[in-house]
Amino acid sequence: MSKYHLDYLGQLESEAIHIMREVAGQFERPALLFSGGKDSITLVHLALKAFRPGKFPFPLVHIDTGHNFPEALDFRDELVEQIGEKLIVRKVEDTIREKSLTEQKGKFASRNALQTYTLLDLIEEFKFDALIGGARRDEEKARAKERIFSVRDEFGQWNPKLQRPELWNTYNGKIHKGENVRAFPISNWTELDVWNYIRREQIELPSIYFAHEREVLQHEGQLVAISDFIKLDPGDVVLKKKVRYRTVGDMTCTAAVESDATAIDDIINEIIATKTSERGETRIDDRVSEAAMEDRKKSGYF
Amino acid sequence: MDILRFITAGSVDDGKSTLIGRLLYDSKSILIDQLEAIEKQSKNKDLGEIDLALLTDGLRAEREQGITIDVAYKYFSTPKRKFIIADAPGHIQYTRNMVTGASNSELAIILVDARNGVVEQTRRHSIIASLLNIPHIVVAINKMDLVGYSEEVYNQIVGDYQEVAKSLNLKDVKYIPISALNGDNIVEVSPNFPWYEGESLLHYLENIEVENDVNLTDPRFSVQYVIRPQVAELHDYRGYAGKVISGVYRKGDKVVIQPSGIESTISSIEIGGKETDEAFALQSVVLHLEDDVDVSRGDLIVRRDNQPNTEQEFEVLLCWMGNKPLVPGNKYLFQINSRVVRAVVREIAYKLDVNTLQQEPAPERAELNDIIRATIKTASPVAFDSYNRLRDNGGAILIDETSCVTVGACMIQ
Numbered sequence: 001m002s003k004y005h006l007d008y009l010g011q012l013e014s015e016a017i018h019i020m021r022e023v024a025g026q027f028e029r030p031a032l033l034f035s036g037g038k039d040s041i042t043l044v045h046l047a048l049k050a051f052r053p054g055k056f057p058f059p060l061v062h063i064d065t066g067h068n069f070p071e072a073l074d075f076r077d078e079l080v081e082q083i084g085e086k087l088i089v090r091k092v093e094d095t096i097r098e099k100s101l102t103e104q105k106g107k108f109a110s111r112n113a114l115q116t117y118t119l120l121d122l123i124e125e126f127k128f129d130a131l132i133g134g135a136r137r138d139e140e141k142a143r144a145k146e147r148i149f150s151v152r153d154e155f156g157q158w159n160p161k162l163q164r165p166e167l168w169n170t171y172n173g174k175i176h177k178g179e180n181v182r183a184f185p186i187s188n189w190t191e192l193d194v195w196n197y198i199r200r201e202q203i204e205l206p207s208i209y210f211a212h213e214r215e216v217l218q219h220e221g222q223l224v225a226i227s228d229f230i231k232l233d234p235g236d237v238v239l240k241k242k243v244r245y246r247t248v249g250d251m252t253c254t255a256a257v258e259s260d261a262t263a264i265d266d267i268i269n270e271i272i273a274t275k276t277s278e279r280g281e282t283r284i285d286d287r288v289s290e291a292a293m294e295d296r297k298k299s300g301y302f
Numbered sequence: 303m304d305i306l307r308f309i310t311a312g313s314v315d316d317g318k319s320t321l322i323g324r325l326l327y328d329s330k331s332i333l334i335d336q337l338e339a340i341e342k343q344s345k346n347k348d349l350g351e352i353d354l355a356l357l358t359d360g361l362r363a364e365r366e367q368g369i370t371i372d373v374a375y376k377y378f379s380t381p382k383r384k385f386i387i388a389d390a391p392g393h394i395q396y397t398r399n400m401v402t403g404a405s406n407s408e409l410a411i412i413l414v415d416a417r418n419g420v421v422e423q424t425r426r427h428s429i430i431a432s433l434l435n436i437p438h439i440v441v442a443i444n445k446m447d448l449v450g451y452s453e454e455v456y457n458q459i460v461g462d463y464q465e466v467a468k469s470l471n472l473k474d475v476k477y478i479p480i481s482a483l484n485g486d487n488i489v490e491v492s493p494n495f496p497w498y499e500g501e502s503l504l505h506y507l508e509n510i511e512v513e514n515d516v517n518l519t520d521p522r523f524s525v526q527y528v529i530r531p532q533v534a535e536l537h538d539y540r541g542y543a544g545k546v547i548s549g550v551y552r553k554g555d556k557v558v559i560q561p562s563g564i565e566s567t568i569s570s571i572e573i574g575g576k577e578t579d580e581a582f583a584l585q586s587v588v589l590h591l592e593d594d595v596d597v598s599r600g601d602l603i604v605r606r607d608n609q610p611n612t613e614q615e616f617e618v619l620l621c622w623m624g625n626k627p628l629v630p631g632n633k634y635l636f637q638i639n640s641r642v643v644r645a646v647v648r649e650i651a652y653k654l655d656v657n658t659l660q661q662e663p664a665p666e667r668a669e670l671n672d673i674i675r676a677t678i679k680t681a682s683p684v685a686f687d688s689y690n691r692l693r694d695n696g697g698a699i700l701i702d703e704t705s706c707v708t709v710g711a712c713m714i715q
Contacts (some may be wrong), residue, residue: 004582017586021526049574054529167405174706
């Protein structure tokens, strides 16, 4: 093999950096949507490679649902401090109050759908024209069809039938006033690619990604962490289990998996052996209907 | 481990979705919950068994209509390779989608229904693959179970396709008889083909040499972004961030900036913040120049002894992708890598019949899915290579400035 050969993680990394630099070069007010999960932590790592020793040409923004894992928030603040970049936080709670929105009811009342309102307000407040996100095409059927530069109208809506053809490595970021682009640098990565990259680059992650003891509720085959955001019914059995998280979303809609994996190698082995998909195993919000993600994306969701 | 990007061309009737479903399923890329979801649907549709084709149906709109409306990307990997499939629908009205999916592919799987043989659609897909200069073609002769795994049928189709390959000057063509539905010759060589001495489809995809498809001869670097830290200690830092499109760059290379023609020398190269002596194709890097010259986004940094063409007027093959027709004389934005210039499509020389490759008289306007040969004039010079020589510096898009939509794919001749 030639010494001028880029291995597969190197190719994925270079592609992602290229996409981020295109965003920086084409847009006036971009931002990076940071959730505290492994995919957006990977994006920050890629941005460091793309723009250092300069500053990021965009702030990090976080939509705080108020239902976060405290470990993820602590990690977020430490990371931002360490890299010295700007973080903008907007709270879903404020949007609910200001706009008199109605919260979901029920046992696992989630603010997942409501965060779209906060996101759209944030875009308007700062006049962002591009938002970089960590979505991957392998996550879900609707995402498999989305472009790397995905245009949203002024209501944040995605129209799958009117997507721009995306050819070679040429990205068309032209938009009308009021529209914005969601840019996905790790579109072509799979869950396993992200983990392999995290291992190779020795990227730090919040502790909840590794096996730990936690009080959980078993609900329709999924393990949901006990927190203030979940209503316990009489008869609910609270178990203490050794778990880790495969994805980090809200405490109300992210389920844990039983695991003894305390090191990254163990996690990678578990992922290789797993028989359930990332979203299928851990996302309560995708179970609503077969087209749940398609519907949410059409109405402005990431 | 490396990456192979390929496109599958064929219609639902050829079993394209079943083939993709089979590759994902047999490589164990389908997980239980996804399988349960399609089992549920399969039963809903009274199909009895699992319908692997359902794995590739993305959107509800498509499921309701039983069609595929856009390019979807699918992923699977084996210990040897990561595969990225561009799944493009094959009906006639979707030339645009196949061109899009083909633009990033190193290999095309062209599906032929063994019962029908080489048909108009096979020719169309092959022509598009050749226009987009995809280096490797696999002709997957599917539904062999429905023709009794007949060697004669297979030989007939191979013979017919060899004519197509010859007329299109396709260099690397591989023929594999398969049954996607039964999994014959997909992962393992099937005993149903005692006369077939070749390898399985997956084995071929895993082992085909694609490393040589990367051009390491002609150094091309397109500036995406200029890094200028606004801090005192890095006052003089000026880094040109971009991806090496092709070739190798070394510290000390005598370079020229195109289109301006300004000369300089590479003073240092950084990758991910670390200094290095050389950088090669596909790497995202930062280049520094010895002189404080004017370089901005969209400029090409190339070696003085290996330069692209720098012109304001050139010929292209153009696939029209806009819903509104192309009218010669109209102005568009022309984007090649990170460079965007105003352009006008001057005149149409002829239209290509994508089923026969015949040149037809130039139409007054080009419609969606038309492929034409035309002259483009740009407002300022563009540095490019011919598409067939260097795909990543010879492919460009046209953007309608009023709708902001990508309306054309240009392959510079």
